[in-house]
Amino acid sequence: MxxxxxxxxxxxxxxxxxxxxxxxxxxxxxxxxxxxxxxxxxxxKYFLGIEVARSASGLFLCQRKYMLNIISEAGLLGAKPSGFPMEQNHKLGRATGALLEDPTAYQRLVGRLIYLGVTRPDLTYCVHILSQFMQEPRIEHWEAALRVVRYLKGTPGQGILLSATSDLTLEGWCDSDWAAFPLTRRSVTGWLVFLGHSPISWKTKKQPTVATSSCDVEYRSMYAATCELKWLKGLLLSLGVHHPKAIKLFCDSQSALHIAKNPVFHERTKHIEVDYHFVRDAIIDGLISPSYVPTTTQLADIFTKALGKLQFDHILSKLGTYDPGAPT
Known part of the structure; x- marks a missing residue:
């Protein structure tokens, strides 16, 4: 080794x-x-498909070679690039097109896209959606996967810049999309964590139960983000990095923030009692400091739904991703 x-x-x-x-x-x-x-x-310099470049600015991580192999294998080297990875208001969950005769190609492509998400947070939501149809992919699912590849063709060198000038402080963003899946009406949780100005952790996940209100799903996303922040703070401490200040956690739900900060336990929140107490204890202990952020500037929005090009590009510019080959 x-x-x-x-x-x-x-x-x-x-x-x-x-x-x-x-x-x-x-x-x-x-x-x-x-x-x-x-x-x-x-x-x-290179490890398991991840390329590492060093400069005075910091460490730049990307998977350019791995990405080009995906584009080549899909036969799209000469295709026109797509401006964003997935159509807004897609109906992939209700697709009725013909099943693919051999789902192996779809499964292989989506599997490779999952690994590509190690350095591409902008792919997290679309890969989350596509991976739900691995057993019985349809024509619409295959076309959506190829659209993601065409999006990659326009940004082959994009990756993450771990800035050398960032301070070692954590910052979290959390969001949810209520009843996002049309067949089960389960909601989607998404969160993002920065270390200084560099993204270090992000996730999109379908919630395990059906929520009865948007407040519930937003509060559960706050709980998920708090768990991650607590773990990351412990990891930094094991490396000798102390984080004495409360970690900022941005949420775009006023009702969820009100429940989190209100010491009175409401009857309507008993079905999320565990989440409630966990977040409340984190606030009391000074672990997190929840704050409101407008939906239009919610960075975690890119992890919960397919966005239009303008909103997608706006959030992407704030994620800490970088493409050294892109024109300035």
């Missing part, structure tokens, strides 16, 4: 790399070589 030794020691917010301590680095390499069959391959 090969491994790039680029370990860091964190104390408060001061970062000391092993490059600055060559003797310590060699001791670590020798120790790991004694314990495991491994060798030092130098600075990380």
């Amino acid at each position: 090969g491994l790039s030794i680029e370990s860091i020691s964190l104390e408060n917010t001061n970062v000391i790399t092993l490059k600055d301590q060559p003797d310590l680095k060699q001791d670590r390499i020798a120790y790991l070589s004694d314990c495991f069959k491994m060798k030092d391959l130098g600075p990380l």
Whole structure:
């Protein structure tokens, strides 16, 4: 097994790399070589399809080669790029077209798109939708998957910039789309977490039960985001990074924020009692500080529904993604 030794020691917010301590680095390499069959391959540049580029700006992660392989395999190298990955107000859940004779190609394509989401948060929602039809994909689902590939053709070098100048503070955004799925009327939860100005965690997930109001689903999305923030804060602490301030969590539901901040437990919220107490305790303990943000500027909106091009491009520009080959 090969491994790039680029370990860091964190104390408060001061970062000391092993490059600055060559003797310590060699001791670590020798120790790991004694314990495991491994060798030092130098600075990380490529690993499992993820390309890593270093500069004074920070670390840039992308999957350009992997992405080009997807486009080539789909036979769309000469196709016209799409401006955004999925049609707004799509009806894929009610598709009635013919079933694909061989679903293998669809399953393989969607599986590769899932892995591509490691460095492409803009694909999270559309991949979440497409992956629900793996067993019996129809013509409409295949065409929607090809549209995602055509979108990739227009942004092959896009990835995540982990900025070197960002402070080590967490910030969360959460949102939901009530009764989004027409067949089951279950809602969608989406959340996004930044470390400084860099996105480090995001997710789209269908809620396990049917909610009776939009307030319920928004509160459950706040609960999901709070769980992630609590875990990330613990992870940073294990690396020596202390986060004493309450983490900002932005939500676009006034009613959910009112329930979260109101110490009176309402009768109408008993069916989400566990979520309620978890979020309330997080606020009391100073873990999170929920704030209202208008829906038009809610960054997590891109994880809960298919957006039009203008709104999609606006949110994408705020996500911390970067394309070094794009014209400026």
